[in-house]
Amino acid sequence: MEDKAARIRTGTVTPIPPPGRADPRISVDLSHLRRLEAQAKRISFMPRQPSGSVLNGRHASRLRGRGLNFEELRDYLPSDDIRSIDWKVTARTGTPHVRVYTEERDRPTLIVVDQRMSMFFGSVLNMKSVTAAECAALAAFRIFDQGDRVGGIVFGDEMLAEIRPARSRHALTAFLTALADANGLLHADAPSVEPIAMNRVLESVARLAPRNHLVLIFSDFDIVDETTERLIAGLSRRNDLVLGLVSDPYSDDMPREQRIVVSDGTLQAEINTGDQQTHRSLREFAKGRLASILDWQRRFGIPVLPLSAAEDSVAQMRHLMGIAGARR
Template sequence: MDTSEIIKKVRKIEIKARGLSQNIFAGQYHSAFKGRGMAFSEVREYQYGDDVRDIDWNVTARFHRPYVKVFEEERELTVMLLVDVSGSLDFGTVRQTKREMVTEIAATLAFSAIQNNDKIGVIFFSDRIEKYIPPKKGRRHILYIIRELLDFKPASVRTDVGMAVSYLTRMMKRRTTAFLLSDFYTRDDFTKAMQIANSKHDMVAIQVYDPRAKMLPDIGLMKVLDAETGHEMIIDTGSAKLRQAHTRYWVEREDRLHTLFAKSKVDWTSVATNENFTKALMLLFKKRA
C-alpha cells in the first residue's frame, strides 16, 4: 500500500470512527469504563453522617473544628488495545476482512478514549509481541495508531493470546482498561493469563469472525488454506455431513470461549464481518454501565 493510499484510508476511517465516537458512543463509553479510583478534591466542614475516617486532622487542628476530605472519581484512564495481527485476520469472504473490521473497531475505541481525555496505547501481537505503542493522548497519536493498524506487517502468522495478555500484565504497572481484539484462533488455553490480567486490569474481549466460519455454503468443491500453518486442502461443501460437522465445531469452539471468559469474569462481545459492529459495542457498553 503506497503512502497516498494509506493517507486516504486513514482519513476515511478517522471520519467514520470520530463520528461514531461523538454521536453514538460518547455517553455510553463514559459510563461503561470507570476511572482508576477516588482523587482528593477539597476539604469542607464536618457534617452529621460523614465518615470519621475522612477527617483531615491537620485542617481540623488549625481551625479548631472538624473538617473532612472530599473525594471525587478520578476519571482519566489509560486504555490499551491488544490487537491480533496474525495470519488468520487477513481472511474475509464478505464485505471486509477481519483485519479491516478490527482496525475500524480499534479506531472507534481510540477516538472514544481521547474524547474522554484518556490515554491510549496499543500492543500488536501474533505468537510474539510484534510492536508496543506507549499510551498517549491526542489526535496525531491516534492517526499514527490507525496508520500502523492499516499497514503493519507482522513477523509471524501464528497466534498466542495468553502470551500477549501476560505481557500486558507485566508491562502496565497501573490499572488499565484493555480491549483484546482477535478472532481467537489460538491453540493455547489463556484462561489463567486472563484471570491474572483481569484481577489487575479491566479486561474486555471483542471477537471478530467471518460468517463462513459459522456456516459453510453449499457450493461444491472449495480450496481452503490455514493462514497460520500454511496447510491447504480441498473440501466438498456439497456434503451435508461436512457442513454439519463444520457448524458443530464452531458451536463447540464458541462454548469454550464463553466458558473461558466467564471463568475469567471478562465482559466480551462477538461480531461478524458482515454485521454492523456499532450494535455489538453499544450492547457491551450498556451491559457494563
Template sequence: MSNNLPPYSDGVNLTLDELLYYKQQSIRWLPPAKSLWSQMLGQHQSRRLGRGMDFSEVRQYQAGDDIRAIDWRVTARTGKPHTKLFSEEKEKPIILFLDLSSSMLFGSTLMLKSVQVAHLASLIAWISVAQQDRVGAIIDTGEELIDIKPSARQKGALTIIQSLVTVHQQLLANKKQPTHDLADGFMSLSRLCPKGSEITLLSDFSRFSAENESILNRLSQHNRLHMVQIIDPLEKGQTQYRGLEKVKDNNEVHWLNFSSRKTREGIRHAFEQHQQQIKTIASKTGIRFSSISCDTAITQQLHGL
C-alpha cells in the same frame, strides 16, 4: 441489518480516511450518552467502563458525610466512625490488543475480520482521545509484535491508525502462517500496560487455548479487561454458498461440501465449542466478553443492540 460498507471502505484494504471517519463517530459514545461498551454488552451497566471515582483516603466521619461511604472495617477497628473519600478518576491508559494474524485476513461477506478490528480499534482510540485518556496498542501479526506506547491527545490514536494501515497493507501482500500463539502477545501486554489500564483484546481468538488462562488472570488482577471476538458468519456455518471449497490450516488441506447440512452444522458446532471455552475462561477471570460480526458495519450493530 444493513450490509452497506462504512464510508471510504472497500472491505479489504485499509485507508486513513476510513479510520479517521470514526473520530466524528466517537461523540455518540461519550458520557452522558450510553457508552460504547454498554451497547456491546446489551445495555448492561458496568463498573468497569467509563469514567468514575478513585479511592483516595479514609478519615474520621464528619457531619454531612455520605453514610454510604462509611468504612465499616476501620470503624469497627477504631471504635469511631470513619468514611472513605474519593477523587475523580484521572487520565487512565487505554491499551488495545489487535490481532492481525492470518486468520483475521478473511471475510466471506462484507469485510475482512482484520478490517473490522481496525474500525473498532479506531473508534475506541478516538473515544479515548475525547475522554483525555492515553491510548496505546499492541499489534500482533502472528509473527511479530508491534508495541505502541500509550500517548495523550491525538498522537496515540493517529499512531495506531497509521500503523494499522501500514501493517495491514504489508500483510495482504505477504500472508504468512502464525509462528506463535496469543500467549506471547498477552505477555507483552503485561510489560506495556501500567497498572490500572483498560485493556481491550480484539481478535477472533483462533489461536486461543486453555493455557492462556493463567496469563489473563494475572493481567486482570491489576487491569480491567474486555475480550471482543470478531466473527465471520462462515465460521458459524452460515453461508449461501453451496458447493465444494478447499480449506487448509497449518498442516492439512480439506475439501468441504457446503451443500451438505451436516458439514455446515459441524462447522457451527466446532465454533460454538471453541467460543464457549473462551467465554468460560473469561468468566472465571472476571473479564468482560462480547462479540462483533464482520458482515455489518460497527455502528449498525451497536445501534441494533
C-alpha cells in the same frame, strides 16, 4: 536489517502499497481510519451505559471507570462522611481520622488488535481484519474524545507494535498508523509463517496494563488454551476487560455441499463440506472456540462484543452500545 526490525517493533514499518486503489472491504489505510472519527461521537466506554448496551450491568459486569488516588489522612470534620473514617488510625491515635481520596483525572486504555492471517477472511462484506481495525479505531477516537489516555498493541503474524497510553493526538496517530501498517501487510501472497501466539500478546498486555486500565481486545481468538484462560482471568481481575469477538458467518456456520480449496500459501487442500463427518468436525471446531469465549463471559464477568465481518462496523458498534436507531 536492524533498522527495519526496530521499525517493526515500534509499529512504524510501512507496507508496500498494492497496485491501484485498495478495496476498503479488504484492507484499510490511515486516511480510511481517520474518517471514522466523526462517527465515533455517540459511542461510550464510560461506566454509565445505555440500558441496551452490552456493557450495561444487566448484561455483564459494570465498567468500574476511573480509580481513586489517596490524597491525605486528616482529622475528622463534622461534614465528613463517616464511611471514610479510618478506624485503625482512629483507634491508635484516640481521635477520629478520615482518609481522603480524589478521583483519577483520566483512565488509561489499551486497545489490542489482531491482524494475523487468520483474520484475513471474509465471505459477505468485510475481511475480519478490516472489521477489527475499524472497530478499534472507533473505540480509540471515542476514548480520546472522553479525555482518557489511549494506546494499544497491534500484532500480526510476525510483528507486534506497542503504543503506551497517553492523552495526546500523537499517541492516537501512532496507534492508528501501526494499525493501518499491520493491516496493509495482509495479502493473499503473504508467506506462510508461524504466527505470534495470543498468549505472548496477553503477556505484553499484562505488562503494559498492570491494573486499573480499560483493555479492549479485538480478535477472532483463533487458538486459545488453558494458558490463555489464565491470562484473561488475571487481566479481568485487575482491569476492565472487554473482548471484541470478530467472526464471519461462513466460518461460524459452514455451508454444506461445497468443495473448498484452502491454502497456507505453499500447500493447498480441498475440503468437501458435503461429507457429513468433515462438516461436523468443522462445526464443532467453530462452536468450541465460541463456547470458550462465552464461558469466560459467564465465569469472569467479561463483556463480549459479538462483531460480525458481515455487517457495517459503525452500525453494529452503535447497536451493541445500545444507541437507538443504530440498525435499520
